[in-house]
Amino acid sequence: xxxxxxxxxxxxxxxxxxxxxxxxxxxxxxxxxxxxxxxxxxxxxxxxxxxxxxxxxxxxxxxxxxxxxxxxxxxxxxxxxxxxxxxxxxxxxxxxxxxxxxxxxxxxxxxxxxxxxxxxxxxxxxxxxxxxxxxxxxxxxxxxxxxxxxxxxxxxxxxxxxxxxxxxxxxxxxxxxxxxxxxxxxxxxxxxxxxxxxxxxxxxxxxxxxxx
Amino acid sequence: xxxxxxxxxxxxxxxxxxxxxxxxxxxxxxxxxxxxxxxxxxxxxxxxxxxxxxxxxxxxxxxxxxxxxxxxxxxxxxxxxxxxxxxxxxxxxxxxxxxxxxxxxxxxxxxxxxxxxxxxxxxxxxxxxxxxxxxxxxxxxxxxxxxxxxxxxxxxxxxxxxxxxxxxxxxxxxxxxxxxxxxxxxxxxxxxxxxxxxxxxxxxxxxxxxxxxxxxxxxxxxxxxxxxxxxxxxxxxxxxxxxxxxxxxxxxxxxxxxxxxxxxxxxxxxxxxxxxxxxxxxxxxxxxx
Numbered sequence: 001x002x003x004x005x006x007x008x009x010x011x012x013x014x015x016x017x018x019x020x021x022x023x024x025x026x027x028x029x030x031x032x033x034x035x036x037x038x039x040x041x042x043x044x045x046x047x048x049x050x051x052x053x054x055x056x057x058x059x060x061x062x063x064x065x066x067x068x069x070x071x072x073x074x075x076x077x078x079x080x081x082x083x084x085x086x087x088x089x090x091x092x093x094x095x096x097x098x099x100x101x102x103x104x105x106x107x108x109x110x111x112x113x114x115x116x117x118x119x120x121x122x123x124x125x126x127x128x129x130x131x132x133x134x135x136x137x138x139x140x141x142x143x144x145x146x147x148x149x150x151x152x153x154x155x156x157x158x159x160x161x162x163x164x165x166x167x168x169x170x171x172x173x174x175x176x177x178x179x180x181x182x183x184x185x186x187x188x189x190x191x192x193x194x195x196x197x198x199x200x201x202x203x204x205x206x207x208x209x210x211x212x
Numbered sequence: 213x214x215x216x217x218x219x220x221x222x223x224x225x226x227x228x229x230x231x232x233x234x235x236x237x238x239x240x241x242x243x244x245x246x247x248x249x250x251x252x253x254x255x256x257x258x259x260x261x262x263x264x265x266x267x268x269x270x271x272x273x274x275x276x277x278x279x280x281x282x283x284x285x286x287x288x289x290x291x292x293x294x295x296x297x298x299x300x301x302x303x304x305x306x307x308x309x310x311x312x313x314x315x316x317x318x319x320x321x322x323x324x325x326x327x328x329x330x331x332x333x334x335x336x337x338x339x340x341x342x343x344x345x346x347x348x349x350x351x352x353x354x355x356x357x358x359x360x361x362x363x364x365x366x367x368x369x370x371x372x373x374x375x376x377x378x379x380x381x382x383x384x385x386x387x388x389x390x391x392x393x394x395x396x397x398x399x400x401x402x403x404x405x406x407x408x409x410x411x412x413x414x415x416x417x418x419x420x421x422x423x424x425x426x427x428x429x430x431x432x433x434x435x436x437x438x439x440x441x442x443x444x445x446x447x448x449x450x451x452x453x454x455x456x457x458x459x460x461x462x463x464x465x466x467x468x469x470x471x472x473x474x475x476x477x478x479x480x481x482x483x484x485x486x487x488x489x490x491x492x493x494x495x496x497x498x499x500x501x
Contacts, residue, residue: 093247094239102232109225147230155238160245167242170231174246182246 026050029092036084043084044077051093055100061173062104063111072107076100101171147210154204158197165190166197397481399498402467404474414471418447431457433465436488444500447472452492454483464491468498 027046035043055076059069076099089095155163165183168174176194180187413421420438436452451467462483469476479498481491 090236091240091243094236094243097243098232098239105228105232144226144230144233147226148233151227151230152235152238155234160241163238164242164245167231167234167238168246170228171234171239171242172246182248 029089032092033084033088036081037088039085044081047077047080047092047096051096054093055096058097058172059100059104061175062101062108068104068107068111072100072103075103079103097172101173147205150205150208150210151201154201157204158200162193162197165193169194397463397479397485399477399479402476402478404476412451412467412469418449418471420449420451420469430459431455436464441468441496441498443496444468444498445470450495452488452495455480464488466491466495466498 032046055073056069059072079099168179176187176190180190415421433453433455438451441448441450447470453465455465456462464481464483466479
């Protein structure tokens with residue numbers, strides 16, 4: 001696994017990136033993926049050049065901490081490096097966004113559980129929680145996949161604009177203000193759309209047999 | 213005691229996890245939405261108004277415009293300093309342009325002659341320069357100038373060319389003649405090899421045939437007439453054209469030609485200062501020393 005700061009050490013890569021920066025161009029996704037498949041370290045450099053800001057934004061939406069965001073970003077490159085020879089993402093940004101989102105949520109939960117350690121009340125609740133029999137990991141995974149499938153199906157029934165607003169908010173964790181700007185709508189309208197979409201999802205999941 | 217929110221939290225987390233694994237195509241569509249690439253079906257409000265997280269802001273737009281320009285400027289200056297050995301010692305062909313001549317437009321007959329540019333290098337340049345010096349020692353300055361304008365123009369040119377020879381390295385003074393001078397009035401010599409006048413042909417009697425039209429980025433010319441010019445000697449004719457320069461205005465150009473001469477002379481007079489008749493009168497006063 002190459003270092004994410006490795007591009008600073010390679011003169012050629014640095015100049016190539018610098019020239020591309022001056023020309024205002026970035027490498028196409030397919031070429032970056034080719035580099036991953038060829039196990040070429042430039043894949044990391046080019047990914048960083050093209051998507052660093054984008055990925056940090058996704059992570060910051062969840063963590064609100066620059067240090068954690070950088071850690072997430074580096075882990076994302078590592079995950080992509082390890083996964084890419086099997087995966088061939090069509091759109092690299094959404095592929096990387098999924099990775100960094102899930103990593104950021106993991107860090108968020110770990111961070112919260114660390115805070116809970118200071119609370120004896122929280123610890124006692126956790127101890128009691130362990131007594132309650134729960135489903136196996138396999139079961140949880142299956143349920144998770146079923147739930148994901150159901151949510152995907154639900155989203156397909158919605159109008160594209162509402163669907164994208166929903167995903168922006170609950171996948172990318174974008175701020176309402178940013179979503180409103182992207183959609184060319186008022187923030188109030190976005191909040192209203194999200195409220196109706198949540199209610200519609202609840203109804204849909206109930207119909208599908210999920211206990212929500 | 214658990215609140216409602218506490219009880220819902222694990223479910224919400226499960227849903228958030230599930231949303232994290234929604235189908236790739238939905239995610240791609242949403243990603244395009246966030247980057248401002250909206251599908252045509254979006255008609256809400258001011259569709260296309262949204263900027264998208266990928267779209268460059270003011271700083272980004274500035275980067276795309278200003279940085280390449282700044283880099284090009286720095287590179288250009290660097291190349292000038294490196295190759296030319298200093299920004300104020302630019303060289304053209306084998307001859308140097310002094311700082312005064314840098315301000316002069318480079319739209320002169322000599323400069324436009326490609327053969328001139330090719331030949332003016334090294335020893336060839338020196339040889340050429342000597343021959344040009346000889347030519348310029350014998351200016352066809354008006355002997356009996358009937359107007360002060362013509363005299364002033366001639367004197368101005370003499371002084372300027374003398375200064376150019378003294379102060380600069382240039383041995384080709386006609387190159388440094390600004391168009392403003394030509395427009396206001398001056399005389400210069402032109403080698404017959406100059407590209408602009410190469411197409412002048414002569415009939416059996418020695419009278420010029422053809423029209424030395426000048427057309428470049430700035431100048432267009434209109435042929436007026438040609439006539440004999442016995443005052444200059446046997447075989448001399450003048451061709452009168454009205455040249456229109458988009459920067460310096462209109463001026464009459466008399467080209468004095470002789471089939472047997474290897475140099476022509478050119479008199480230009482401002483069309484705003486002189487009528488055609490007045491210009492012809494001045495042209496008639498020109499004598500060869």
